[in-house]
Amino acid sequence: MLSNTQLGSFTNFKTRKMSMRLPNSQSFLDFKDTQLGNSLNSGFLDEPRCIKQVISCLAPLKTLTCTVLDGPRWSKDSKQSLSCSRPLKFKNYSNQEVGLFRTVERNKNLLSVRVKSVMDVSKVVEKDEVAEGRNKGGQGGYDAIVIGSGIGGLVAATQLAVKGAKVLVLEKYVIPGGSSGFYERDGYTFDVGSSVMFGFSDKGNLNLITQALAAVGCKMEVIPDPTTVHFHLPNNLSVQVHREYDDFISELTSKFPHEKEGILKFYNECWKIFNALNSLELKSLEEPLYLFGQFFKKPAECLTLAYYLPQNAGAIARNYIKDPEVLSFIDAECFIVSTVNALQTPMINASMVLCDRHFGGINYPVGGVGEIAKSLTKGLVDQGSEILYRANVTSIIVDNGKAVGVNLSDGREFFAKTIISNATRWDTFGKLLKKQDLPKEEENFQKIYVKAPSFLSIHMGVKAEVLPPDTDCHHFVLEDDWKNLEEPYGSIFLSIPTMLDSSLAPKGRHILHIFTTSSIEDWQGLSTKDYEIKKELVADKIISRLENKLFPGLKASIEFKEVGTPKTHRRYLARDSGTYGPMPRSIPKGLLGMPFNTTAINGLYCVGDSCFPGQGVIAVAFSGVMCAHRVAADVGLEKRSPVLDAGLLGLLGWLRSLA
C-alpha cells in the first residue's frame, strides 16, 4: 500500500510541469521536475522507454511500473523542435490505463511535458498489489533482476530476454554501458574506457559482441582497425601489431631474428588454444548437460582447454624464448589486457586476445563504443524487458538464505526469482550483502585475487594537424625501463578513435584518450584544491611524455581536456576503489581459481569481470552468456538435471579450492 506522502507527491504531478534538458546530441534526455528541481530520470528520446521511466519516477511506488500502451511518434521540425503527434497513454501491469500525457512546447533547450490526466492510482496500485504483482517475482513476475548495465549485465539480460525471461535491469547511472559507456562534451563523443574491441567481427564462434547484438536483432556498422596497437618500448623498440598475423610476425621476428623459432612456437601454441575455443558453442561451463555435450562432440578441443586451464602465458613463453627483451615484450602484450605480466596472465585469456585480433580483427563501432550498450539496451526493451536508470541498488534482499529482491536508495524495492549482480564481487559481497557473513567461496576468491589498480584518464580534444596523417589508432608507451611496466603511471595507453571515426569530434579535431594505472590511495585525503592541482600536475607530466615521444607540439594543440582519477571511476562506475577488475595476488593457477556465475547464496549470480574469465569487454560478454544460460536453466527456461548440477557444481568448487 502507498503511504500518504507517496500518494500526495504522485497526485501533485497531475498539475506539475516537467522540463527535459536537451543536450547537444538531441538523443538523450534528462528529466527534471521544475517545481522540486530534482532530476527524475533519463533516457533516449527515440524510445518509448524514456517516457516509461518518467512514469515510473512519477510514481516512486513499489508496484506501479508502467508499460507504454501507445508508442510516441516523435518528429523534428527545421528548428529541431520536437513534438509528439498524439497523446501518450500508459497502462500498468494489470492492463489498466493510468495516465495520459502530452508534450507541449519547446523553449530553447527545454522541452515541456504536461501531465494531462492521471487515473486514480490508489485503486490501481491496490489492485496491482493484490494481483500478486510482478514485482513480487511470483507467477508472471520478473525472472531476473540485473544490478548494473555494464556489458556483462546487458549481455546476461538480453540473452535471458531472448530465451523468454522477463528481466529488469537497474542502473545507478543515467546511461547504460558502465566502463563501456560514453559521454559528450563540446561536440566530442568520448568512450569512457578502452576503444579496443575484441570479439566484434563477423567470423567464427568467438565474436561474442556481434552475437550478443544479433541475438536481439541488432547489427552495428564497424570500422576495421588496421593495427591493434603500436608499441613504443624501451631501447626504441617499436612494434606494430598489424591486423594480418603474418605481417605482425614478420615485423616482430625482424627485430629478434635469433628468437624467430621461439616466437613462432609461442604464438602457434596460442593459436592451438584459440582454435579449440573457436570450435565450441560457448555456453555455461556450470551447466552439465551442455558441458558433457561439448566433451562428447569435441573431445580433443575440450581436453586441450582443460589442459591449459591452469596454465599461464609467461611460463609457456619461457619454454621457447630465452631473450629477456622478447619475454618483456610478451609481458607488455599481456599487460595491456590483464594489467599484470605474462607469468600471471592465464594462457587461455592471452591466446584469446593474441589471436582474435588477427582472426576476426579489431573493429570499432561507428558512433563510438557507447553505441554497443545503447543497442543492447534497445534490444532488451524490444524483447519486452526493462531498464531503469538512476536506480541505485543499496542492498540485496535475502529471505531464508535465498536472494529474492533488491532495495534502492530511493526506497523502492523490486523482487524477482533470481538476482544477477554486475557490480564487482567486492561491491556485491562487501556492500550489497554487508549484513551477511562473507561466504567461504568469496573468502577464497579474495585470497587469490586483489583489486587491480584504477586508472588516471585524460580525455582531450586536439587540433588535427598535430597528428601525422598515418598515425595508428592505439598506442602503448613505456619509454625507458621495462621495470616500470606495472608501476603506477609507468606505462601509457593512448587511443585516438577519431583516426577511425572522424564523426566523434568536431571538424578539424581529434580525440586523444590517454590512460595510465593509478591507485585510489594516491588521491585520498586531499582538499578539493589540492586534488585539482594534483590532477593538473599528473596529467601535465603524462601529456609531456607523449609530446616528447610521439607528437611534438601536443600541449599547444589542446582544445579540450578533462582528467579523471580513480575517484572518478569509483563514482561513475560504482566500482570499489575504482578498480579495473580482479588481478591475481601472486602467480595464479591460470583460470582455475576464477569463480563462474553461481554464488554461495541461492538465487544470486554474479556477472562481469570478477567472474570467469576476467577483465575485458569480450570476457564480460562471455560471462554474460554463461550467466544467462545457468539462470535460464534454474528458472526453467533451459533443460537442466538437478542431480548432474549438484555433481558438477561440487566438482568445480573443489577444483577452485586447488587454485
Ligand SMILES: NC(=O)c1ccc[n+]([C@@H]2O[C@H](COP(=O)([O-])OP(=O)(O)OC[C@H]3O[C@@H](n4cnc5c(N)ncnc54)[C@H](O)[C@@H]3O)[C@@H](O)[C@H]2O)c1
Ligand atoms: N577501462 C577500460 O579500458 C575499459 C573500457 C571498456 C570496458 N572495459 C572492460 O569492461 C569490464 C567491466 O565490465 P562489467 O560488465 O563487468 O562492468 P562495468 O563496471 O562496466 O559496469 C557495471 C555497471 O553496474 C552499475 N552498478 C554497479 N553497482 C550498482 C548498484 N549498486 N546499483 C545499480 N547499478 C550499479 C555501474 O554503474 C555500471 O554501469 C572491465 O573489466 C574492463 O575490462 C574496460
Ligand SMILES: CC(C)=CCC/C(C)=C/C=C/C(C)=C/C=C/C(C)=C/C=C/C=C(C)/C=C/C=C(C)/C=C/C=C(\C)CCC=C(C)C
Ligand atoms: C569446466 C572445466 C573444469 C573444464 C572444461 C574445459 C573447457 C571446455 C573449458 C572451456 C573454456 C572456455 C570456453 C573458456 C573461454 C574463455 C574466453 C572466452 C576467454 C576470453 C578472454 C578475453 C579476455 C581476457 C579479453 C581481455 C581484453 C581486454 C582486457 C582488453 C583491454 C583492452 C585495453 C585496455 C586496450 C588497450 C589500449 C591501448 C593499448 C590503447
